[in-house]
Amino acid sequence: xxxxxxxxxxxxxxxxxxxxxxxxxxxxxxxxxxxxxxxxxxxxxxxxxxxxxxxxxxxxxxxxxxxxxxxxxxxxxxxxxxxxxxxxxxxxxxxxxxxxxxxxxxxxxxxxxxxxxxxxxxxxxxxxxxxxxxxxxxxxxxxxxxxxxxxxxxxxxxxxxxxxxxxxxxxxxxxxxxxxxxxxxxxxxxxxxxxxxxxxxxxxxxxxxxxxxxxxxxxxxxxxxxxxxxxxxxxxxxxxxxxxxxxxxxxxxxxxxxxxxxxxxxx
Amino acid sequence: xxxxxxxxxxxxxxxxxxxxxxxxxxxxxxxxxxxxxxxxxxxxxxxxxxxxxxxxxxxxxxxxxxxxxxxxxxxxxxxxxxxxxxxxxxxxxxxxxxxxxxxxxxxxxxxxxxxxxxxxxxxxxxxxxxxxxxxxxxxxxxxxxxxxxxxxxxxxxxxxxxxxxxxxxxxxxxxxxxxxxxxxxxxxxxxxxxxxxxxxxxxxxxxxxxxxxxxxxxxxxxxxxxxxxxxxxxxxxxxxxxxxxxxxxxxxxxxxxxxxxxxxxxxxxxxxxxxxxxxxxxxxxxxxxxxxxxxxxxxxxxxxxxxxxxxxxxx
Amino acid sequence: xxxxxxxxxxxxxxxxxxxxxxxxxxxxxxxxxxxxxxxxxxxxxxxxxxxxxxxxxxxxxxxxxxxxxxxxxxxxxxxxxxxxxxxxxxxxxxxxxxxxxxxxxxxxxxxxxxxxxxxxxxxxxxxxxxxxxxxxxxxxxxxxxxxxxxxxxxxxxxxxxxxxxxxxxxxxxxxxxxxxxxxxxxxxxxxxxxxxxxxxxxxxxxxxxxxxxxxxxxxxxxxxxxxxxxxxxxxxxxxxxxxxxxxxxxxxxxxxxxxxxxxxxxxxxxxxxxxxxxxxxxxxxxxxxxxxxxxxxxxxxxxxxxxxxxxxxxx
Ligand SMILES: Nc1ncnc2c1ncn2[C@@H]1O[C@H](COP(=O)(O)OP(=O)(O)O)[C@@H](O)[C@H]1O
Ligand SMILES: [Mg+2]
Numbered sequence: 001x002x003x004x005x006x007x008x009x010x011x012x013x014x015x016x017x018x019x020x021x022x023x024x025x026x027x028x029x030x031x032x033x034x035x036x037x038x039x040x041x042x043x044x045x046x047x048x049x050x051x052x053x054x055x056x057x058x059x060x061x062x063x064x065x066x067x068x069x070x071x072x073x074x075x076x077x078x079x080x081x082x083x084x085x086x087x088x089x090x091x092x093x094x095x096x097x098x099x100x101x102x103x104x105x106x107x108x109x110x111x112x113x114x115x116x117x118x119x120x121x122x123x124x125x126x127x128x129x130x131x132x133x134x135x136x137x138x139x140x141x142x143x144x145x146x147x148x149x150x151x152x153x154x155x156x157x158x159x160x161x162x163x164x165x166x167x168x169x170x171x172x173x174x175x176x177x178x179x180x181x182x183x184x185x186x187x188x189x190x191x192x193x194x195x196x197x198x199x200x201x202x203x204x205x206x207x208x209x210x211x212x213x214x215x216x217x218x219x220x221x222x223x224x225x226x227x228x229x230x231x232x233x234x235x236x237x238x239x240x241x242x243x244x245x246x247x248x249x250x251x252x253x254x255x256x257x258x259x260x261x262x263x264x265x266x267x
Numbered sequence: 268x269x270x271x272x273x274x275x276x277x278x279x280x281x282x283x284x285x286x287x288x289x290x291x292x293x294x295x296x297x298x299x300x301x302x303x304x305x306x307x308x309x310x311x312x313x314x315x316x317x318x319x320x321x322x323x324x325x326x327x328x329x330x331x332x333x334x335x336x337x338x339x340x341x342x343x344x345x346x347x348x349x350x351x352x353x354x355x356x357x358x359x360x361x362x363x364x365x366x367x368x369x370x371x372x373x374x375x376x377x378x379x380x381x382x383x384x385x386x387x388x389x390x391x392x393x394x395x396x397x398x399x400x401x402x403x404x405x406x407x408x409x410x411x412x413x414x415x416x417x418x419x420x421x422x423x424x425x426x427x428x429x430x431x432x433x434x435x436x437x438x439x440x441x442x443x444x445x446x447x448x449x450x451x452x453x454x455x456x457x458x459x460x461x462x463x464x465x466x467x468x469x470x471x472x473x474x475x476x477x478x479x480x481x482x483x484x485x486x487x488x489x490x491x492x493x494x495x496x497x498x499x500x501x502x503x504x505x506x507x508x509x510x511x512x513x514x515x516x517x518x519x520x521x522x523x524x525x526x527x528x529x530x531x532x533x534x535x536x537x538x539x540x541x542x543x544x545x546x547x548x549x550x551x552x553x554x555x556x557x558x559x560x561x562x563x564x565x566x567x568x569x570x571x572x573x574x575x576x577x578x579x580x581x582x
Numbered sequence: 583x584x585x586x587x588x589x590x591x592x593x594x595x596x597x598x599x600x601x602x603x604x605x606x607x608x609x610x611x612x613x614x615x616x617x618x619x620x621x622x623x624x625x626x627x628x629x630x631x632x633x634x635x636x637x638x639x640x641x642x643x644x645x646x647x648x649x650x651x652x653x654x655x656x657x658x659x660x661x662x663x664x665x666x667x668x669x670x671x672x673x674x675x676x677x678x679x680x681x682x683x684x685x686x687x688x689x690x691x692x693x694x695x696x697x698x699x700x701x702x703x704x705x706x707x708x709x710x711x712x713x714x715x716x717x718x719x720x721x722x723x724x725x726x727x728x729x730x731x732x733x734x735x736x737x738x739x740x741x742x743x744x745x746x747x748x749x750x751x752x753x754x755x756x757x758x759x760x761x762x763x764x765x766x767x768x769x770x771x772x773x774x775x776x777x778x779x780x781x782x783x784x785x786x787x788x789x790x791x792x793x794x795x796x797x798x799x800x801x802x803x804x805x806x807x808x809x810x811x812x813x814x815x816x817x818x819x820x821x822x823x824x825x826x827x828x829x830x831x832x833x834x835x836x837x838x839x840x841x842x843x844x845x846x847x848x849x850x851x852x853x854x855x856x857x858x859x860x861x862x863x864x865x866x867x868x869x870x871x872x873x874x875x876x877x878x879x880x881x882x883x884x885x886x887x888x889x890x891x892x893x894x895x896x897x
Pocket of ligand 1: 282283290313314
């Protein structure tokens with residue numbers, strides 16, 4: 001493993017532990033009300049917000065929502081992209097043309113406005129976000145996986161498996177699948193990063209799920225309730241910094257596996 | 268005779284990770300004005316590395332020792348600036364694989380005139396006229412339209428001639444041609460050979476001709492050096508080497524020519540990263556003696572002939 | 583024209599797909615379609631609703647409604663906002679007058695900054711500045727653009743009072759306009775520059791494995807000339823494609839930045855429409871943004887063909 005990847009993994013592990021057991025780390029219950037607008041101090045390390053909620057505790061509980069949305073959307077997108085890519089690369093011919101043409105079309109759709117409209121119609125909720133993200137963000141994975149599948153299917157072991165008479169779907173599942181993991185993985189990490197940024201953006205304009213306070217929702221509340229104008233930096237900085245660090249951890253893991261980024265100084 | 272280039276005890280190794288690849292080992296040769304020196308040997312024996320070392324084109328992860336004296340100055344000691352001033356003007360190099368040496372996005376004319384623009388104060392117009400003149404001299408009927416084409420519109424053979432034009436447009440004193448005929452079809456090879464014969468006659472430059480095609484070396488070269496696994500194993504006048512071959516490896520190469528029945532040398536050359544005692548060639552040698560596996564043979568000098576083989580030492 | 587039939591059909595279907603989405607959404611969503619069409623908080627009398635139902639053709643079968651919808655779009659009729667009491671197309675036009683220059687300038691600055699930085703970082707990867715540029719770019723692209731805007735606003739405007747806190751009015755002159763836009767443009771263009779830097783760096787690294795940079799060096803070009811006269815041109819091809827595909831994200835990012843800086847562009851329009859559930863505006867925005875993305879992709883195709891002769895000659 002390279003240094004950026006190790007750094008990213010450590011940071012990510014810290015966030016994951018927080019997300020799994022927020023109760024052990026959070027100093028307070030996130031819904032207990034204290035004196036509103038308290039600046040950071042010994043009672044509340046990161047102060048309180050307008051409702052008197054402890055911001056550090058909110059932040060720790062928020063990691064669960066943000067990470068869950070990020071992972072779930074990215075996994076869904078990776079799955080859709082993987083299936084499209086594998087089918088297109090394996091079947092070739094008309095099916096490939098059709099699927100890749102469709103991919104090229106979806107690639108150009110501005111899906112953040114689509115998410116916004118759907119969230120407005122259906123009401124805010126993380127599941128809608130996950131579904132729409134999965135439905136639109138799979139294109140890059142599909143393209144990469146297709147070209148890899150084209151490469152693999154011409155290689156020796158797939159040819160020999162076919163000669164031994166294994167059925168097509170069996171070869172696809174058994175032989176191609178595992179080979180694709182190492183190219184799908186970095187892409188999936190980058191998708192988590194992108195999903196988290198998108199979720200934070202959509203939440204920012206008030207379309208986040210208010211019953212599940214993600215970091216984006218926290219930022220949105222801070223902004224609409226005038227944290228900026230009143231100089232309450234402890235209210236809007238922590239969730240934003242948390243998003244940025246977490247996204248960067250995913251990006252470092254993803255990029256350091258990508259050949260084109262080429263983190264190594266010497267080849 | 269006027270010595271243009273003297274290569275003395277040149278060694279080159281590449282460091283990648285914790286592996287050291289000794290690609291060129293203790294190579295010495297020299298070239299005089301108007302001479303063509305051929306370096307022959309199987310693929311991977313370090314010929315291109317020598318060419319790149321002379322032109323200063325090796326990547327950063329290389330360790331180079333020895334001397335490369337060009338007209339009395341050591342190119343390995345030269346500053347980047349002085350080297351840049353020499354490259355393309357006094358030292359021309361033709362790289363392996365002409366189609367990839369040309370940038371696909373620029374016209375042929377643009378790429379041929381680049382050395383003129385960087386080395387002389389000529390305007391673009393005059394440089395372009397120089398390109399046209401050079402191409403006409405090379406036998407192109409319509410140099411102007413040729414110069415407006417892109418590399419992908421021409422065949423490999425044509426592109427090779429464009430590369431030759433680029434490398435010789437400023438009449439260099441030393442021309443290094445790395446596998447100029449590899450990958451070309453027969454008619455193109457004939458064209459390229461004619462080109463080199465013309466250059467030899469008209470330009471009087473010294474030339475290093477790198478090739479694994481013995482016939483080409485025999486047709487063009489005055490002197491020839493045979494390389495095996497990073498070392499020169501035999502060197503001398505071209506005629507002498509072909510008529511009175513001393514090293515078993517050279518004999519093997521000559522035996523591999525079509526007129527001699529295409530008998531290849533058995534086995535493959537050892538990886539450059541592996542060092543072992545004795546002659547580098549002994550695992551594949553048919554005339555191997557016990558000493559060949561123990562002692563690395565010296566390069567023996569006999570007048571103008573050099574050979575690195577225990578067989579000849581015992582004579 | 584060098585844009586192939588495949589690419590034209592791709593643009594056509596992309597547009598068609600977006601139109602279908604914005605046609606079907608209000609009709610398929612739960613609730614009264616008429617409410618879905620005019621927005622929830624718009625106060626419209628019952629009589630008008632009956633009239634509207636007729637006018638929008640909601641009683642007709644879906645295919646006929648779709649035809650009517652297409653005809654309307656062809657006449658730039660994107661519906662009527664009952665919240666803002668104006669036709670959607672004219673409202674969007676008015677707001678675009680801010681958003682297009684904003685995003686356009688930011689993209690240009692982002693390219694001017696990001697491309698050379700990425701090129702240098704890719705060429706000399708071990709330099710401290712290159713490593714700094716790489717990690718800096720990753721860090722910058724990890725923060726949501728609107729969060730960067732919040733920080734910039736709080737530090738530069740709130741603490742130091744260098745820039746205005748509130749948005750620009752439409753009637754203000756050019757000087758206040760620039761004053762209000764400096765900070766948003768700085769934020770958006772650094773996000774774009776960071777992404778371009780990363781893409782360019784990777785692309786340059788790939789090009790350095792080609793042969794033409796080495797040959798350019800052999801002609802006597804300096805390292806910098808090889809980079810900026812050869813590699814950058816070839817390496818910018820993937821960048822052009824990527825920037826065009828990114829335009830959707832750049833526009834969306836710009837929307838959020840506009841909200842933070844309360845600039846009266848498409849972003850504020852969307853934000854207000856979200857708050858007041860003004861569906862016609864949201865759908866119109868979606869359509870307009872999709873059309874902008876398609877137009878940029880067509881422009882990118884044209885630029886790509888201008889740079890790459892291989893595409894241009896394909897016919
Ligand atoms: N940049 C490099 N890094 C590591 N090894 C190299 C490099 N360039 C060449 N080599 C090694 O040097 C040896 C000689 O290569 P080369 O001179 O290209 O052979 P050839 O005689 O076919 O031209 C090869 O074994 C190759 O692996
Ligand atoms: Mg070679």
